[in-house]
Amino acid sequence: MSAYEPQLGNVSVEQGTWRFERAMDIQTDPYLLDHVVEGLPVLPAAYLLGLMTQAAHRMLPHRTVRGVRNVRFVQAARFKGHRSLQLTVTAEPVETEPDRISVVISSRMAPPRGGSPYILRTHASGEVLMGEPEERAARFQRIDFAGAADYAELYALPKEIRHGPAFLAGVCYRHRSPDQLLAAVASPGRPQRGWQGAPDTPGWPSTLLNAVLHVGFSLGVLSRARTLLPLEIEAADLYAVPQGPVQVFARRKSTQDSRQSLHVVSWDERGRPVGVFRGFALQEVP
Structure with a gap:
């Protein structure tokens, strides 16, 4: 795994829905140790957004990521010790707009004590817009940060x-x-x-x-x-x-x-x- 970027897991496809799954912990994804909140490693919200764009691009590799819409960060993904969570990224096209991909990121974690139910969480949801690449015209002025x-x-x-x-x-x-x-x-x-x-x-x-x-x-x-x-x-x-x-x-x-x-x-x-x-x-x- 990359020391800087999260990766999607194994994929299965059923009736147009793509499902990526993999185990994630601080050993498979060491960058988690570089974002610690109140003593626990946390998957940054922007990384959840990155996974959304990865999933949409895997579905439509001939298209380009053009944007996202209606992104909701529901619950943080926290990591305690060496316990791993099973991360799931589910993606499917919006019925009326095939270039708009709906994505949900969730996880399942084993309970701390045997006999208890698995811990299920939804972390984020949103839509990724795919399309043709757009030529970028320079429209912003470069700022001088000397002495900043x-x-x-x-x-x-x-x-x-x-x-x-x-x-x-x-x-x-x-x-x-x-x-x-x-x-x-x-x-x-x-x-x-x-x-x-x-x-x-x-x-x-x-x-x-x-x-x-x-x-x-x-x-x-x-x-x-x-x-x-x-x-x-x-x-x-x-x-x-x-x-x-x-x-x-x-x-x-x-x-x-x-x-x-x-x-x-x-x-x-x-x-x-x-x-x-x-x-x-x-x-x-x-």
Whole structure:
């Protein structure tokens, strides 16, 4: 398994539904140890999103991932000690739109005591849009980050979360207003290979999704200094995977009680769009 990216498991197909299954633990997926929340390794929400795009791309390998819609992060996948969970990714085309793939990610874990029922959880659901590749025109201005603050300061917040090398994609940032955050991110641990793990890897890289969305997460944390949970992404447009560093702009659109909604835009060094995320909602941990 990759030290940085989650992978789909064995596949079975029945009546148009694709079902990927595999065991996952901290040994098969060592990057889990680089995202520890309140003392336990947790599969990052962006990695669940990456698995969704992998599944859709495996179903339609002749098409390109164009975006996602109506993504819901239901329950975190946590790992205790060396116990593994059986991860299941189920994907099927939407009946009226064959290029729109509905995906659900769930898991089954053995109980801590014999005789108890298996622990069943749903972790995420959403739709992946597939289509023809789109030519990207440069429409964003490259930002000069000379003298910007070290992104390591953001990784240190909140204190309940510990990050390791596979997760550390942020380079520098500017917090120019309470509702805006600018940052530069780069592929963690493997600059010579870029964001894509291998030329034939399906879907969109989880490390890139994570790097971009973490800028939005960091903006949310800066305003409350509290641990936040990702809840949903209303829509995202995804473009060609860049080779080099990416610049990211996160803006808070609304705050209601303990919930925040953000808009996150990213582009490559030539100003071409990478990913545009709308309705990225975060919720404070009670």
